[in-house]
């Protein structure tokens with residue numbers, strides 16, 4: 245593996261002390277800006293007895309109160325703007341669980357910084373200027389499509405704005421335009437792989453080399469599946485609308501051990517989600533971000549709800565930026581089943597440990613009147629399903645149920661399905677959990 249191309253050597257290999265000084269200076273300026281221009285932050289800081297003058301360096305960060313998703317909802321749509329609305333060049337949004345959108349606003353400079361972050365991400369993933377980049381994230385209010393689109397153009401790629409869906413046409417473009425880079429959700433990458441195979445094509449017919457996959461938590465097992473189907477090297481991208489969109493962090497293709505955070509733009513902390521206290525490097529907790537340069541709608545100590553850790557030590561790729569561990573899940577996604585905490589990604593890892601199981605599955609939670617029930621539905625691979633008789637399938641499902649029981653101490657009903665039997669989500673995020681416990 246070559247050492248890898250670094251997009252912005254000055255920013256990404258900056259000595260740590262220098263980076264820290266830059267972050268301190270930007271943090272102090274941010275706090276002055278939001279205190280002056282955003283009544284919400286001024287009131288919060290006043291209530292906590294914090295003045296802009298009291299925040300001079302990173303050491304003062306814990307003085308600042310957290311910002312929560314609810315604060316964004318309460319100030320919908322423009323209450324958190326730090327510039328006049330007329331200076332906002334673009335609006336993006338993410339759909340919340342309760343129907344209300346979370347709005348993000350960008351000035352021209354914000355859009356430019358975001359493109360810079362995504363260009364770094366493309367280089368981190370192994371892209372080279374001149375590559376053909378197929379952007380199969382959704383365009384529109386969702387940040388995935390336009391974020392990587394602008395990043396790809398900044399990077400010097402030939403960008404194909406496919407958006408999500410229409411998988412047959414995605415495959416046609418992969419073949420006809422010989423795309424090198426594919427950007428989409430990991431679950432959609434699998435669907436593209438599936439259609440590729442159905443069309444009688446193999447990885448020899450396409451030129452994919454690099455995958456930039458995110459917007460959903462995914463596992464190493466899923467990575468192996470995607471790489472086998474598409475013949476590329478898959479990396480994990482992280483971001484969220486409230487902070488900017490994709491490009492906050494990306495794995496480097498050299499080490500693939502954690503996602504390098506664009507730390508000159510985003511200040512990362514990991515806290516204990518219950519107490520709010522910072523946790524040591526290497527310990528999992530809730531990710532908190534402060535945007536250091538954003539003008540239109542900066543956030544101060546925003547609690548993301550995402551569970552990760554800051555990895556200790558330096559990376560072999562030459563970058564000095566700190567790395568965050570692959571997401572374990574969203575705090576909100578954590579299932580509490582019979583009092584046991586389980587992330588859907590942990591069930592996924594167990595399922596995909598079986599080579600007979602394809603990476604399409606659903607977890608259905610229900611209530612039978614006395615107790616909650618957990619059903620795990622998974623598809624078998626075509627290679628296995630073609631020869632398997634009922635007795636084999638029964639034995640395999642029992643084996644999986646036993647392993648799930650031993651790992652989580654929970655009884656789950658495992659049912660195995662024929663290839664293609666479970667639904668496919670071509671646009672947006674995959675639906676992994678169906679919770680009928682409260683609706684019944």
Ligand SMILES: [Zn+2]
Nearest residue numbers: 496499559561
């Ligand atoms: Zn690295």
